[in-house]
Amino acid sequence: MAADFDINREMSKIEAPVISFEHVSKEYQKGIAAIEDINIRIYKGEFVFIVGSSGSGKSTLIRLMLKEILPSKGKVFVAGREIGRLRKYQVSKYRRSIGVVFQDFRLLKDRNVFDNVAFAQRVVEAPERLIKRQVPKMLSLVGLMDKRKSFPNELSGGQQQRVALARALVNNPVILLADEPTGNLDPKNSWEIMKLLEDINKRGTTVVVVTHNQEIVDSMQKRVITLRNGRVISDEEKGRYRYAKN
Amino acid sequence: MRKIRTLFYCIGQGIRSIWKNRVYSLASAGTITACLLLLGVFYFVIANFNYAVESAESLVGITVFFEEGTTEEQILETKEKIRMRAEVADVVYISAAEAWENYKAESLNEELSATFGSDNPLEDSASLEVSLSDVSMQKILVRHVESMEYVRKVNHSESIAESFDGIKTLLWIISISLIAILVAVAVFLIRTTISTGINVRREEISIMSIIGATDFFIRAPFVVEGAIIGILGSVLPIGILYLVYGEVIRTLKEQFDSVFTAMNFIDRTKIMQQFIPLALIFSLGIGIIASHITAKRQIRKIELQH
Known part of the structure; x- marks a missing residue:
């Protein structure tokens, strides 16, 4: 039986890249490519924006990285391992090493802030003592310790996204994928979330942000x-949001 | 420890889901109840029927009579030959004197029997009473004994089992058909219940999958839900059948004394010991299998739609 996929162990064996797309294409319908011949390499500790207009293939990249879908052509590597070859039982372990936040937060409305964050640990069967230690730590990191008993509908959009971030981080992921994390937020809250993502990145987590937000992209001076x-038309260090129009 | 925690989590989620979809859950459990009630009634009828037939058959045997002038020695020699056969349980020799004594005791009063003096009208009626260990072999044995030396006549009745074979088959066909229909309804309702539960928790399942919960962890609460519905559905019929069985047997014996006095019924404790495991396997089986299949299919759909 093949060993479980442990991203930390795999990463310790290699220098880079942590994420690699090699000639990847994805067709949802025959003849209509969502992405075509994508070649991207993302290195450990990088902060990367993926920009483009609707339908340009940004979300497809996220779904491929999560192994929710498989490429029609090409290969996706994470930590040097082709994730398309991961067996079904290995996929869940693999996903524990990736934190994800979404535009619509995806919080459980019937659970309070603490339980929403703890949920991520409970579903991976973490011991309760670890949950009690780790969840407050994450809530402090995102500045919501005082809201731990509040329910999602009692929070602002920005606060909800911070809960989602705490949930994404609570299992100590190596990679954080953020799919339009500021899409539903006002500029002030958007900046707060981006600052948090930057802090998380400084702690060593590779951060990939899919966004439409030109102001943030232009200001942050990241890759x-x-x-x-569906094609990569530019890939720049300290780049700007400028080629997005179809 | 981790497995126990997961088990409790799954049971908790299963119960929560049943409560949230209590109308569907109740309908599903109710259908299983109906299934088991029917199954129970037919099971009890058939089990008692078989029991009565077996009891009757154990009393049935064949009687072998001998030609005039056959000596006791020759009869006992024949007895040994018959006793050696595999299908034979026992052979009892009834001498002419014993036969006459038995007849007098059963059919004649003292006055009348005194008129016979020392005469034995059943002089040539010494016989062998053969009981069988396997009644299905009765025909073969009769044919064999009839062909034996000194044998004049073999008395036998058709096997009771054979006579009732048709009725038993008919009972089985009716019960299996009815149960099959009810099983189909129960499976449909359980699938609807589980699907509803999954739809209510669609968002949660999608998040669980992305966060890295195993398939087992996502699916198990729904299978637990199916199992609980199965168990809930079996409690009522087991209770009802337990209470009703004793009453029915008592009433039958009281009301239809002439018919049922001689008939033996299976003891209530004994029949329940047979029926309860059967009922639990049946209800748990339906609950677990139906919920497992539904959960697998529905959750896969959610994962693909995310």
Whole structure:
């Protein structure tokens, strides 16, 4: 039986890249490519923006990284291992090493802030004592310790996204994927979330942010990969949001 | 420790889900109850029927009569030959004197029997009473004994089992058909219940999958839910059948004294010992299998739709 996929162990064996797309194409319908011949390498500790207009293939990249879908052509490597070859029982272990936040937060409305964050640990069967230690730590990191008993509908959009971030981080992921994390937030809250993502990145987590937010991308001076019609049209260190229009 | 925690989590989620979808859960459990009630009634009828037939058959045997002038020695020699056969349980020799004594005791009063003096009208009626260990072999044995030396006549009745074979088959066909229909309804309702539960928790399942919960962890609460519905559905029929069985047997014996006095019924404790495991396997089986299949299919759909 093949060993479980442990991203930390795999990463310790290699220098880079942590994420690699090699000639990846994805067709949802025959003849209509969502992405085409994508070649991207993301290194450990990088902060990367993926930009592009709707339908440019940004979310497809996220779904491929999570192994929710498989490429029609090419290979996706994470920590040097082709994730398309992961067996079904290995996928859950693999996903524990990746934190994800979404535009719509995806919080459980019937649970309070503490339980929403603890949920991520409970579903991976973490011991309760670890949950009691780790959840407050994450809530302090995102500045919501005082809201731990509040329910999602009692929080602002920015606060909800911070809960989602705490949930994504509570299992100590090596990679954090953020799919339009500021899409539902006002500028002030958007900046707060981006600052948090930057802090998380400084602690060593590789952060990949899919976004439409030109102001943030232009201001943060990070690596920017631009997609158009499913193809990479630019990949710049300290890039700007400028080639997104289809 | 981790497994125990997971088990409790799954049971907790299962109970929560049943409560949230209590109308569907109740309908599913109710259908299983109906299934088991029917199954129970047919099971009890058939089990008692078989029991009565077996009891009757154990009393049935064949009687072998001998030609005039056959000596006791020759009869006992024949007895040994019959006794050696595999299908034979026992052979009893009834001498002519014993036969006459038995007849007098059963059918004649003292006055009448005194008129016979020392005469034995059943002089040539010494016989062998053969009981069988396997009644299905009766025909073969009769044919064999009839062909034996000194044998004049073999008395036998058709096997009771054979006579009732048709009725038993009919009972089975009716019960299996009815149960099959009810099982189909129960499976449909359980699938609807589980699907509803999954739909209510669609968002949660999608998050669980992305966060890295195993398939087992996501699916187990729904299978637990199915199992609990199965168990709930079996409690009522087991209770009802336990209470009703004793009453029915008593009433039958009281009301239809002439018919049922001679008939033996299976003891209530004994029949329940047979029926309860059967009922639990049946209800748990339906609950677990139906919920497992539904959960697997529905959760896969959610994962793909995310």
